[in-house]
Amino acid sequence: MKILYFSWVKQRIGHGVETVTLPPSVNRTGQLREWLLDRSPGHRAALADAEVLRVARNLTYCDWEEPIADGDEIAFFPPVTGG
């Protein structure tokens, strides 16, 4: 599964893209976020507080209950500030 990070999430993690192989127990975006925390201190610093994060599945905003499947592209980022 392809995971993308942006803005300060990317900075804290140290890179913007990674490919992960999920254990069978990780089936939703919220579970994925928790599972990613242990990959590095940067991941923990970036992803610990779900309140300040947004998540998108296959280019569409979703919530932390969204089911995920192999082949999905999941992105984690802060609230947007463009325009």
Next chain:
Amino acid sequence: MKILYFSWVKQRIGHGVETVTLPPSVNRTGQLREWLLDRSPGHRAALADAEVLRVARNLTYCDWEEPIADGDEIAFFPPVTGG
């Protein structure tokens, strides 16, 4: 006193500017409008219906009770349609 006409008011009257000398009984914009009606059939056609007219005294919209004085510039025209 200088009187200006615009749009179809000007067309019906046949000219856009005239200078008039008022009798002492004509002291308000409404009285001026009525007094102008007899100047020509065009004036009557243009000025008979106060409901479809606007009036301005010295470049400012006013109503038919506005006092007028020698030296004023009074304009009669339809509701505006610019922009």
Next chain:
Amino acid sequence: MVRIQQEDFDPGHELALLSQIGPNVGGIASFVGLVRDMAGGRPVTALTLDHYHEMSVKMLENIEAEARARWPLLGVTLIHRYGRLSPGERIVFVGTAAAHRQAALDSCSFLIDWLKTDAPFWKEETGPAGRQWVAPRKEDEERRKRWRQ
């Protein structure tokens, strides 16, 4: 800044001037009105604008002052043409510059709404069936009222 003129104007140039007002300009809103080739289902081959020049200048200056009193604007440009125009030609430009977009956008709508009901211009349409003065639209009066004086 108010300009009432027969000649055309360049919207890109007007936007550039607004953006050059100062380094605090964060947003520029604009509206350009064009002559349409149809009006109320009738073809239009030309639009002729009559206007009361001195009063138009004064009313547009008043409208600009009112907008500046309501919003923190860094720049305002109002341009209105008069004379005979063809379909596709520009009639009016409203541009506003502000630090934040809300002031620029809201004041731009305000300015064109007020200009429509307050500035002494009159449109006459020419088409195959002849010439006809444009009737005021009730909708314009209502939009003007939304801004309660």
Next chain:
Amino acid sequence: MVRIQQEDFDPGHELALLSQIGPNVGGIASFVGLVRDMAGGRPVTALTLDHYHEMSVKMLENIEAEARARWPLLGVTLIHRYGRLSPGERIVFVGTAAAHRQAALDSCSFLIDWLKTDAPFWKEETGPAGRQWVAPRKEDEERRKRWRQ
């Protein structure tokens, strides 16, 4: 029409394209967002925009479709830049063309309000004190909500 690009754009050219869509265009509204030299009282020497490209394209296309569903629009142009920009540089362009001004003006406000809260771009300000990611503004959320989905 949606464009997401690093290079600058020409607002005058974009307005000209919108006015050339057809002879029924009567009004064109636009908004241009610029980099300011100050933010929250701090000097800004550069603004860097991160973005999620494929999702930005998709979200802006969705926003355009939503505006076209709500208003009778003849043209929509959305341009958003990314990368490192200096104060005074253009960030974003929103342009709308319609037969009447209300649709053009209202949809232009709508588009920039939605873009602000929905398009995945992130601003980082550089100043004498270092670099800092811009915090989302509550006001933007509230303006977005006014348009109730």
